[in-house]
Amino acid sequence: MSARRPGLKPIVIALAVIVFGVIAALNIEPVPAPGAPPVAPDELATLSPAEALAAADAFYKSRPLYERPHPYTDVPEGLPDLRAETCGACHAEIYAEWQLSTHRRAWLDDAQFMEELAKSRGEHNPPDAERHDVSWMCVNCHTPLVNQLEKLVVGLEEGDISKPIYVDNPTFDAELQLDAITCATCHVRDGVVLGPRGDATAAPHPVAKGDHLLDEENCVRCHQAEALFPEQTLGCFFTTGEEWSRSAFAEKGQHCQDCHMPQTERPIARGYNVPVRKTRHHWFGGSLIPKKPEYESEIAPLRAIFGSGASIYLEGPAENCAGNGCADARVVVLNDKAGHRFPTGDPERHVDVSARVLSPEGQELVRQEMRIGAIFDWWPEIKLRSDNRILPGESLEMGLSWEEHQLAMQDEPVIVEIEAVKERMHEEAFDFHELEGRYVRGRHFHRSRWEVDANGEVRLLEIEDDFGARQTLAPQEASPSPD
Template sequence: MVSRSETSVGNWKLKRKIYISFFTLIVLGIGTYLYINQREVPIEQVFPGKIWAKPIENLPDLKGVGAPTAKNCGNCHTEIYEEWKRSTHANALSDIQFQSELAKPSSPKWICLNCHIPVQNQRETIITGLKNGNYFRPVEVPNPHFNPDMKQEGVTCATCHVRVDSESKESYVIGSVGGTTPPHPVKIDRKRLFDRCYDCHNETYTLNESLVCSFQTGSELNATQSKESCSSCHQPEVRRSFVKSSLNKPVRTSHKHGFIGGGVPKTFDLYHDQIRLGYKPGIVLSNIKVQNGSIEITLTNANASHHVTTGDPERFYRLDLVGLDSKGNQVFHAEKKIGQEWAWSPVAKKVSDERIPFQKSFVWKLKESDSPVVSYVFQAVHVRLKNKTSDYMILSSGYVSSPYKEQVEKMKDLYPHSSIIIESSYQLKTKFRKDTALEDLFQRNALRKGE
């Protein structure tokens, strides 16, 4: 028989046990949660083998040069610096479209910056790991070697040319020639310089449902029988001294550093330099044929050992055909897009791909107009940014901070969206074809706005 008081003591003991276990469980739960949630996971573990997951380590001052900034290299390599300064590489941070996309809450900013400002000296902070392996939660500590001038230099000279010697811990320059007499340490490694392009231009990685990058330019080149490297076309040869003339160095085979690509530069004033720095269209208009009520326009990728377009999946060529009557009035218009189509939700997926591989042709077939056309004008326009996309960027400029915010708001006026690459008029009666010179087209491109 148990008295009431004994029962309540027993109950109380039992309750106390339950409370303690419950409490311990909660503490353990919170502890485990905090541990998992706050634990710092190394970047290598989250992105194994990915070069772009980390910037190039902090570079100490280079003997004979000082801080390894492009500006300092430019003190002697004046022409190369002047060319590079006009390149997309030099604009990889200041690019208005980049700033707009970077500011989106969905962008894991540190990853974007790893390819657009790839040297640790260009970054305010060092990322030591990711909380719980989550790429939206980088653990950052201040970088004592941050160089604000270098930050603005985008894909700066040191990205390709400067590394730290693992033994001496000193910076050296990677060169490609040899037999030169630089005031700075140099190691000749051509292959390493050439292969460097692939680190950024040949990467496909799906981070989450929205894609980070799908650049296959390297694989496209490898799939052809071409023996060319990226540099053989994008860094054309020029005979000159590597440095300013006051240093009295011999004239050698040098390479332009404008890295010209699709002919749509980042600002309107750069149009004037595209051809000088080596721009060449990849596609040529190999034939216009009007016969038996049908029109056939043939474009061939004759000059680019990769697809046209390549790189960013949003790019495309727009083909425009306008028919004119005897008074010069437009009586016919047709349009066709050559590029990739992607569906972005629920998962990013390529739906179609009509781009032109190396040495292949694309034939645009259409019915001849019923209107009294006497001549046709054909245009191929390389589009980098659609009007619809820049409209959207302007609408969401609230995410961007000054000074880029003001630039995004005015991007219709500040940012080239497209360039006319080919223009040709064709007289039906005489079958006479006249192509507009590239120089004339680029003068007009500098004044055009939008898609």
């Protein structure tokens, strides 16, 4: 999302924006405004609960998929409510995993989103400013069920996305809202619990097979959202799904769940005579940056399971390279594990890579830095300035040269130190929203030391990354357990 900066004209929020391919031109068709609202404004106060739900359902169906919440669902027979804690009474291990997840932390625990949500509602605008509220689109991915929304949209004044027509939600569950992206988001439809098999005859609630649970359909509803609203200076380009669809992962039939939900074998419920069988973990670690400082200890064990998505290492001079334009060594960032760009997601996500070349005595000879990410202008119109995010299977290099120091060192080997940090947002936005202590902006995910001799031969001395500290690039096999 874009952020309003001090000293600049007000900037309308840009929903999580990352563009793949066509973003360079931003030649995306504006989303058409829907027709007249299903009910007249003067009739809103007289709507029955059923009529309010029907009016909202009609409106949401007129919008693109990512602008819709999941439709209202009844509580499955045999359950008291839809809350994750209720599911956890039987599905204890899955519930414990979900409690660590980014999905669980997507509402009140996400201070950055809360600040952006306030801005999207126009709460920072002057009191006499024209009404402006695009938050109804934002909440559909952070609290995805109709049952979690305090108010529902039944239309837009004059087709303006910043002027939603609200009605009170007769099915609003305030406790369920706190669950953010919860069990029922994926597993409950029309009062039925959906599973990958649908054969749980011992379950205390109705069960059916949910084919969507095992493919990308269940993820791209929020992770593939692409639109441009020029009249609002507003863009929504969450294109992780598109990035995956053009990768070798999609060609091989590897879906989001294959990486983000590692397989395991266990009974899926306790208290019932159910067999041990293949199922999946529900950690959903994402970037593995904790939402709050106090969540660091619960997130840290997951890093050895998921890793960062990319490998970072040092190589000597490029082959067939001669002359002053050749680097003495190259820092390589290889996107060898992620089925999407590295990094992906929100437009402010980026990776900072730095390298220092040290003499044998420890004197810094060279320092080089590289930022991997997309850079946008948000005002007066959205423009992409640059984008060097790494496609699946591809790499980005940063050259290091210290030839001018070689004579002084008498051809002794040098030391190269590499560091890499994942960042959720730019420092300027972090400071503007006063998030220090309430939110974690980023994390170091790689540190390494290398020796390079006078012949350009490279030797790894030590490395520490998500897979631990070691003296070899190959990580030890990680057990899929946070304990």
